[in-house]
Amino acid sequence: LKFIGRLRRRLGSMVKHSEVADLVADKISKWERVPELGGGVVTREQWNGAEGSWAVGVYDPQTTFETLHEFLEKQPRARYVVVGQQFDKDPGVHAMEHPGTYVATLEVVVDGRELTADDRFYEILEEARDYNGPVVLIAILHERPFLYRYNPSAEQAFTPDSGTMTSIIESFLQREEQLVLFVKKEKEMAGEGAEGAAGALAAGLGSASEGEVTVLYASDTGHAEECARKMSRIIKLAGRPVQMKTMNSAKDAPLQGLMLFVTSTAGKGEFPANGTGFWENLESRKENVEGLTFSTLSLGDSKYWPEPEHFAAAGRRLHQKLVDLGGTPLLDIAISDEQDADGYRTGFSAWEKELRKAMSLKAGDDAGAAADEAPHKTPEQAKYDSNYLRGTLSTSLRDRTTGGIPQPDQVVIKHHGIYQQDDRDMRAERQALGLENAFSFMIRVRQTAGDGNAAQWRAIDEIASTLGKPNLKITTRQTWQLQGIQKHNLIESVRMIQRACMDSIAACGDVARMVCCTSNPMATTPALMDECVHYTKEIHDHCLPKTRAWHEIFILDDAVPNKKYKVGGSTPFEEEPLYGRTYLPRKFKMAVAIPPYNDVDIYTHDVGFIAIIENNQLKGFNVIIGGGLGYTHNNRATFPRLGSMLGFIEKDKAKYVAEMVIAVQRDHGCRSDRKHARLKYTVHDHGIDWYRAQVEDLLGAKFEPARPFEFTERSDPVGWMENAAGHHLGIYIEEGRVAGREKEGLRKLADRDICKFRMTCNQGLILTHIKTEDKAVVESIMEEHGIRYKRDERVSGLRSASNACSALPLCPLAFSEAERYLPDLVSLLEAEARRYGLFDEQISIRMTGCPNSCGRPEMAEIGLVGRAPGSYNLYLGGDHLGTRANRIYKEGLEEAQIIEEVSPLLGKYAANREPGERFGNFLVRSGVVKPNNYGPDFHDF
Secondary structure, eight states, X not given: OHHHHHHHHXXXXXXXXXXXXXXXXXXXXXXXXXXXXXXXXXXXXXXXXOTTOEEEEEOOTTTHHHHHHHHHHTOOSOEEEEEESOOSSOHHHXXXXXXXXXXXXXXXXEETTEEEOOHHHHHHHHHHHHOSSOEEEEEEOSSSOOEEEEOTTSSSOEEEEESOOOHHHHHHHHHTTOHHHHHHHHHHHHHTTOOTHHHHSOOOOOOOXXXXXXXXXEOSSSHHHHXXXXXXXXXXXXXXXXXXXXXXXXXXXXXXXXXXXXXXOBTTTBOOGGGHHHHHHHHXXXXXXXXXXXXXXXXXXXXXXSSGGGTTHHHHHHHHHHHHTTOEESSSOEEEETTSTTTHHHHHHHHHHHHHHHTTOOOOHHHHHHHHHTTOOOHHHHHHTTTTTTTTHHHHTTOTXXXXXXXXXXXXXXXXXXXXXXXXXXXXXXXXXXOOOOEEEEEEOBOGGGEEOHHHHHHHHHHHHHTSOSSEEEXXXXXXXXXXXXXXXXXXXXHXXXXXXXXXXXXXXXXXXXXXXXXXXXXXXXXXXXXXXXXXXXXXXXXXXXXXXXXXXXTOOSOOOSSOOOOTTOOOOSSOTTTOTTOOSSOEEEEEEOTTBOTTOGGGSSEEEEEEEXXXXXXXXEEEEOOBOXXXXXXXXXXXXXXXXXXXXXXXXXXXXXXXXXXXXXXXXXXXXXXXXXXXXXXXXXXXXXXXXXXXXXHTSOOBXXXXXXXXXXXXOOEEEEETTEEXXXXXXXXXXXXXXXXXXXXXXXXXXXXXXXXXXXXXXXXXXXXXXXXXXXXXXXXXXXXXXXXXXXSOHHHHTEEEOOOTTTOTTOSSOSTTTHHHHHHHHHHHHHHTTOTTSOOOEEEESSTTOTTOGGGSSEEEEEEETTEEEEEEOOOTTSSSOOEEEEEXXXXXXXXXXXXXXXXXXXXXXXXXOOHHHHHHHTTSSOOOOSGGGGGOO
């Protein structure tokens, strides 16, 4: 019977949708002609404007929504039926967004040329006929659709009937605060043995009690907002009325009734930006709040600032102030510590448990679980449930009712080289207006070894100019990064990248990401450079995930078949032979360095391959593993670590070594604590000898002793170079941001197609393979557009060796500015360097907005890492070749203090350095800082 049912539906799908629409219209017409029903006119495609009439149309993504909008704007007492099989946008959600609209889905089964209708079909028609307002029905052809009805006039507005609820519908329910009713109905259906949506989220509900609960939050990174949202949903699931908003949006509201406060802590005990206004009003308040009952959850990091008075200070101050004003605390203040086993969620769980008791919430434990699981999954859960990185992206990326995507999809989409972001400069304003955050997406292009041609540069420039922020970011991963892409432009942006023979597969996420390679064309001969790039790409391609999810989500237009068949000897991948369902515990970075240049910072990678060239031949690679820089402030269990030597291998074995190192990390890396999940901690915990033995066992070969090599340079070239491949021009791009006149000039070069574009790991750019007759044209464009291509007053030694991550406003992890601020700070330090005769002295300075370290500040002679708005930790003593990390020198410095600390050290360096001695080495030799010889040393003064 099931087979017959599926066969009937497939036969139905073979009928043209226009024919199905005719059958639906005919079925409704016959039903309407039943005498006791009164009757109503049924038309095809266009509504005739008559009250009580019906219109039946075929789904068309180009016209349906405009037609529905015109229909619903008139708010008629009439009905519109949309017939379709695949919906890239959901017309049902679109209709529900219009107030007062009845919406329902119908399953359409066609047998031959006959449409069969069940009792529910006619039940929906009766409800639609009786509804006093506009009606939109979605007649769906495919098998087992999600069937529901939405009646705004009913006490229970949303009613699920059968099937699996989509994430788009769930998002709508959350926004419309209908989830309580949905879960209640599911509980009833679960008791009846229903499947799909009925059993998936079933949870008990308590009866509603009097009095609304207000939940106010202040959050910078989103953790406090997440906790507030979870608690609000738990209260809602228990049947209590609840409203949630930012503290600033309620700064003038009365403090009365039951209120829950959730706040994170910024800087040295300050409130996040969307809570400062509320706190300023409260701090100066004199009137009592005796009518207020409240509870406070304060988020903090006990190791972020060493002074205990700063820990979770914002919430503690808020709690005490409310007590002083006569408020009644429902509970003692709850503290959530980022250092707990499960981070801030540990403290939240304890607070939730106590609140349930204090508020007599009747919902059971399963209701709380449902509230938690709906908005959040751990990365391991999200990866495992994603069906090899598919998730629900095919649906959520086409949902036009929100600019973002669900949290599990945010985890999954990273593996496709894409991050969801929002403009933090706009958060407060949008929250005050009751709008969601200004979401957008960042795409990191997979460009192994950083090489691009003119056509690819034009394509990336075109995407930035038309679909995203009008600039390009060259990242420390030696590739382009496109930012500010709205969700409705994301798929087309990816397709434009693909049409230029590029993609974003595995550019981010818990996989082996793109492999970097030395970019300086003078590192070796052109032939050897090409050979090294060849092996770079071979390593990368060998370790690339095998899932077809990227193509299915972003490239294919039609529905993907559920089953893949073997055709012509090819074997469709149903699993990941290297990664498995959960991929790696954390991100995995690799690079190839060609001595004497270490521009890739080879010791900072999970796996580093150092090219060994002897007698003008590439013999193989020295392999180092276990490098990585990210950490948490003041947490000695997290630290930057430089790679350790495994030994030498022949060049043809390089890709297999990479595979086996990945396999060992896959099986032995920590998956319970993401702060301890990088390969560097696996090597640190087990030792390099143990790891070498594991890799050799899998490889079936032994490493040879490492061969001699020497690094003498790490910075990017600026100016002209020449070898057998032609002329090359190194240009300085400040913090890697290509914008304005520079962007116009480089687009002119790409339009002329007279060079190639090689990006560097220092956020720079080298124009390569320029013919002699084209040099003058290139220089003319450089001059015309103010592009810095030679060392002069515009490019000091300090500036030429600087880089910064993007940080604010789009990075959700940033505590402080980086890219937008470092150029100004360098200008101030340049003035100090000029005083001491060091203007042309190359001293590396790097800045990031947080300790995730995208800009590799730990490898700089001067490293600055943000820890609060306008506040940075200062790290000193890294060497100029990238073979020694720096260590902490001062904490929590503002701009004037940074100048005050660095300027005297520049003076001492100028007066007391030895011949050829570089700044970082001088600071170590003179005892200003101790050398960092061991990872955790990084945290010690």
